[in-house]
Amino acid sequence: MNDPRTGSTSEPVIVIENVHVAPVTGPEIPSGYIRIEGDRIAAVGPGPAPAAPGTTRIDGSGCLATPGLVNTHHHLYQWASQGLAQDATLFEWLVALYPVWAAMDAEVVKGAAAAGLGWLALSGCTTSSDHHYLFPKGRGDLFAAGIEAAREIGLRFHPARGSMDMGESKGGLPPDVVVEELDEVLTATAEAVDAHHDPSFSSMVRVAVGPCSPFSASAELMTESAALARSKGVRLHTHIAETLDEDEHCLEQFGTRPVDYMEKLGWLGPDVWFAHTVHLSDADIGKLAATGTGSAHCPSSNGRLGAGIARVSEMLRRGMNVGLGVDGSASSELTPLAGEMRQALLFQRARYGPGALTARQALELATLGGARNLGRADELGSLEPGKLADVVLWPVGPFAAAVADPVCALVFGPAPPPALVLVGGRTVVAGGELTTVSQDAAGRAGAAARRRLVRLAEERGVRPARHVHEGFTA
Numbered sequence: 001m002n003d004p005r006t007g008s009t010s011e012p013v014i015v016i017e018n019v020h021v022a023p024v025t026g027p028e029i030p031s032g033y034i035r036i037e038g039d040r041i042a043a044v045g046p047g048p049a050p051a052a053p054g055t056t057r058i059d060g061s062g063c064l065a066t067p068g069l070v071n072t073h074h075h076l077y078q079w080a081s082q083g084l085a086q087d088a089t090l091f092e093w094l095v096a097l098y099p100v101w102a103a104m105d106a107e108v109v110k111g112a113a114a115a116g117l118g119w120l121a122l123s124g125c126t127t128s129s130d131h132h133y134l135f136p137k138g139r140g141d142l143f144a145a146g147i148e149a150a151r152e153i154g155l156r157f158h159p160a161r162g163s164m165d166m167g168e169s170k171g172g173l174p175p176d177v178v179v180e181e182l183d184e185v186l187t188a189t190a191e192a193v194d195a196h197h198d199p200s201f202s203s204m205v206r207v208a209v210g211p212c213s214p215f216s217a218s219a220e221l222m223t224e225s226a227a228l229a230r231s232k233g234v235r236l237h238t239h240i241a242e243t244l245d246e247d248e249h250c251l252e253q254f255g256t257r258p259v260d261y262m263e264k265l266g267w268l269g270p271d272v273w274f275a276h277t278v279h280l281s282d283a284d285i286g287k288l289a290a291t292g293t294g295s296a297h298c299p300s301s302n303g304r305l306g307a308g309i310a311r312v313s314e315m316l317r318r319g320m321n322v323g324l325g326v327d328g329s330a331s332s333e334l335t336p337l338a339g340e341m342r343q344a345l346l347f348q349r350a351r352y353g354p355g356a357l358t359a360r361q362a363l364e365l366a367t368l369g370g371a372r373n374l375g376r377a378d379e380l381g382s383l384e385p386g387k388l389a390d391v392v393l394w395p396v397g398p399f400a401a402a403v404a405d406p407v408c409a410l411v412f413g414p415a416p417p418p419a420l421v422l423v424g425g426r427t428v429v430a431g432g433e434l435t436t437v438s439q440d441a442a443g444r445a446g447a448a449a450r451r452r453l454v455r456l457a458e459e460r461g462v463r464p465a466r467h468v469h470e471g472f473t474a
């Protein structure tokens with residue numbers, strides 16, 4: 001497909017060969033190679049790779065190579081509060097969990113993020129966003145804790161400095177104890193961007209600005225956040241149109257539905273991606289497509305909370321960009337990112353029929369669609385010379401070898417643990433195990449974060465509940 005790049009290099013060179021390459025852009029190569037120099041892809045082509053001295057050669061026989069998967073919506077801290085309010089709607093679930101989350105500190109966030117990011121890497125994720133919007137006072141640097149965990153695991157990280165300023169007393173959903181003042185938010189958000197955002201090509205950390213939702217962030221916070229993000233040259237993220245309860249809330253409070261409300265606040269544009277966008281009208285889809293506003297589709301979370309399912313196949317047909325997200329661990333539990341390709345495909349087909357979404361479209365949502373949501377389509381999301389060497393090898397045999405098409409095997413079936421995950425040419429997963437940190441330690445950190453959060457919540461008189469409705473018992 002592409003000619004090997006010529007010229008000498010002193011950077012480490014890796015060649016993955018004898019592999020089925022699904023580059024996402026361009027035709028697939030049933031038996032080909034990927035040549036990596038330093039942190040970039042230098043060449044992708046058919047047949048054996050040209051010989052070169054000093055090259056590390058990896059035999060990809062029986063594997064499918066795809067770009068690293070990109071997760072465009074998450075709340076990593078929620079790893080510490082999984083399995084709660086299992087029978088709740090979104091609003092009921094939030095009301096049950098806000099008081100629990102109010103007890104978190106930086107240690108909880110660090111442990112939860114270590115487990116959550118390790119889990120993502122083990123399902124082929126190489127870049128993840130994180131939307132952190134609760135900052136209880138005096139609890140340490142919660143924003144930096146997630147970044148530190150991502151650095152240790154070795155994933156590219158796009159944390160959004162989230163916020164809420166509209167507590168119950170101002171007509172919002174969250175209790176007043178978990179919201180911040182507008183000025184505090186803007187100062188802390190500017191500081192987070194200045195301290196951590198790296199706009200460079202191979203950046204490992206890029207910060208976004210993310211007021212939480214129309215039912216927890218005031219109009220002023222939304223507009224001031226947009227102005228701040230645009231002055232800093234960073235992206236904007238929030239939740240929109242997740243449930244019909246949100247529609248009702250917006251109509252009651254603002255006299256308009258969510259997308260129209262966001263349009264009024266200056267929140268549509270190519271620098272914005274919204275989580276969910278489940279309940280969109282035809283006109284809403286037209287506005288998001290025309291403005292280049294992206295969507296993070298989170299099918300497992302939407303299914304778990306009974307929210308409905310986004311009109312993804314129609315959104316794609318009308319030119320909207322859609323990526324995938326696992327959403328917070330407390331609303332999707334142990335959802336692996338690779339599994340969201342399958343969930344997206346099945347939900348769309350259940351709604352629209354078997355032609356609604358193909359396996360390759362689902363793979364594109366998880367890769368290039370995600371890269372576009374994060375503003376990194378020039379760097380990530382496909383296997384092309386010049387892009388960053390974020391590559392996943394999926395073993396599609398011996399059982400899956402019975403499927404004639406390896407992309408079908410990956411998306412239609414349960415995704416296998418990756419044989420190899422590279423982030424910028426660096427090995428993060430090999431043989432289905434984390435290589436950058438102890439896998440056991442990352443899992444234990446998540447469990448310890450959960451125990452700590454429960455203890456801190458109980459010290460404040462809050463008892464986390466598994467169910468919120470009568471008739472359900474723990």
Ligand SMILES: [Zn+2]
Pocket residue numbers: 073074075131239275327328
């Ligand atoms: Zn969310």
